Amino acid sequence: MVLALLLAAQVAAPVAISTPSRLGQLVEANVLGTHAFQVALARKEGKGDPRCYPTASLTDAQAAALEAHQAALLKADVKEVRAWAEGKPSRFDPKADLEPLLGSGLQLADALPVDVFTRWLAERTKAGSVEVRALASLFQTNLEVERDGDRLQELFAFYAGLGLPVYLGQLGVPGTDEAFLEMGGQLAPETCTSPFGTAAADWQIAGRKNWNWGEKNLGIRDDKVLAKELLDEPEVKALVPRIRALPAQRIAVIGHSFTMQLHWSTPGSFVPVVTAIFARENPAVEFRQFQGGGLTSTRAANRFYADVVAWKPQQVLLVVINRTEEDLESFRRLGRGLAEAGARVLTFDDVGDPKGTAAGLRDRELQVARETGMTVIEVSRLLASAPDRERFLCLDGIHMTEPYHRLMAKQWLAFLVGARGPQLASSFRGAPSFAGDEESAIGRSFGTGQTEVPRDARVVCRGMR
Numbered sequence: 001m002v003l004a005l006l007l008a009a010q011v012a013a014p015v016a017i018s019t020p021s022r023l024g025q026l027v028e029a030n031v032l033g034t035h036a037f038q039v040a041l042a043r044k045e046g047k048g049d050p051r052c053y054p055t056a057s058l059t060d061a062q063a064a065a066l067e068a069h070q071a072a073l074l075k076a077d078v079k080e081v082r083a084w085a086e087g088k089p090s091r092f093d094p095k096a097d098l099e100p101l102l103g104s105g106l107q108l109a110d111a112l113p114v115d116v117f118t119r120w121l122a123e124r125t126k127a128g129s130v131e132v133r134a135l136a137s138l139f140q141t142n143l144e145v146e147r148d149g150d151r152l153q154e155l156f157a158f159y160a161g162l163g164l165p166v167y168l169g170q171l172g173v174p175g176t177d178e179a180f181l182e183m184g185g186q187l188a189p190e191t192c193t194s195p196f197g198t199a200a201a202d203w204q205i206a207g208r209k210n211w212n213w214g215e216k217n218l219g220i221r222d223d224k225v226l227a228k229e230l231l232d233e234p235e236v237k238a239l240v241p242r243i244r245a246l247p248a249q250r251i252a253v254i255g256h257s258f259t260m261q262l263h264w265s266t267p268g269s270f271v272p273v274v275t276a277i278f279a280r281e282n283p284a285v286e287f288r289q290f291q292g293g294g295l296t297s298t299r300a301a302n303r304f305y306a307d308v309v310a311w312k313p314q315q316v317l318l319v320v321i322n323r324t325e326e327d328l329e330s331f332r333r334l335g336r337g338l339a340e341a342g343a344r345v346l347t348f349d350d351v352g353d354p355k356g357t358a359a360g361l362r363d364r365e366l367q368v369a370r371e372t373g374m375t376v377i378e379v380s381r382l383l384a385s386a387p388d389r390e391r392f393l394c395l396d397g398i399h400m401t402e403p404y405h406r407l408m409a410k411q412w413l414a415f416l417v418g419a420r421g422p423q424l425a426s427s428f429r430g431a432p433s434f435a436g437d438e439e440s441a442i443g444r445s446f447g448t449g450q451t452e453v454p455r456d457a458r459v460v461c462r463g464m465r
Helices: 002-007 022-045 060-075 078-085 098-102 113-124 129-142 151-161 177-190 200-217 223-232 240-245 270-281 297-311 325-340 359-371 380-385 402-416 441-446
Strands: 249-255 285-291 315-319 344-348 375-377
Touching (some): 022 098, 022 129, 060 098, 113 129, 129 200, 177 200, 240 270, 249 297, 315 325, 375 402, 380 402
Parallel strands (some): 249 285, 249 315
């Protein structure tokens, strides 16, 4: 009660949309919880229009209390929550977390991103008000960037579990990067200054993230779908006997975001795609990822080394960043330590990460890899000469799109099953062949760098249509 009275003093325009239904209440509660967090963020960052984020009217403790209620709401059994929303018998208790959020007294200004987007989407679709508001709620959190790996994913799961749409494609909105940039150009001038980016490009990336994550969360286009598509391609289909013949083993991958399924730039990163292929064709080969965004060798050694050794893998792939002398020394320790623990240690010569290993350390990184007995898998020349390399880089200028990950998945898979060696053939000039000048159909097709992206693949980023 005290919290509600204190928050009621916040001055702003009326809420842009009424939500009388139980389903609407659940969505609006999340909008309010996210807004409370963003008011506190505006105070911390010293950025944000005070008419939209009146920091003086909400203490950090009050914001934290509301954010905790939202977190608890999202962790509730969504089946029970849905039953309650539909008026069916349910164990969900709205008094625990829902009502404190709805009774917070928070008001939302018309120029807030969530309300600007609500109006924009309502004008362009035939969706109901709750469906529109659910999408706006996702974009509200999406724009923050920093919580897109946890809170945003919780919202996706919560809304999908309630039967609500979670990405723009479900409402018939175009899904190209050009369409998202046009959207951003319309939304940006209407949006107040916020503690995060709201320029046209920020809205564009939010649109791409929403689309790609939506399709992933719904299983429309994810690592498993890409695995199936690759297995239907002749050159990958030819590897199936080799895949099935590979002895049972454990393969650990210690890697940064290029190896992670969570990232938004592609429906499936190359490691999860290959993992999904083995899950279909030879589940006796077990993969486990030890991952983190921007993972350096130092962080990898501190966070994962003991756990990887304890798992006792036969092979370990390192896809890590080295920016300092400490990182290089940690890279050395990882290589030696994992080898001494009985693993074959693998790494790529260069995965093409624009923010990866410092240019001045690249040669020394390869030297350390070889000194410690790592197997260095050459892919850099293949990536540089790939016919569709202009489509690799995504909107953020760092991460890679589907064509890149399809190519890397083929190389990683081919190496694991012995269809290619660590080195590309000396005669390689962006044309066929593997180390050892293997002249099989497998070798010829895997050396080209050509990727086949289905025409209906809607994972479009820079350079893709």
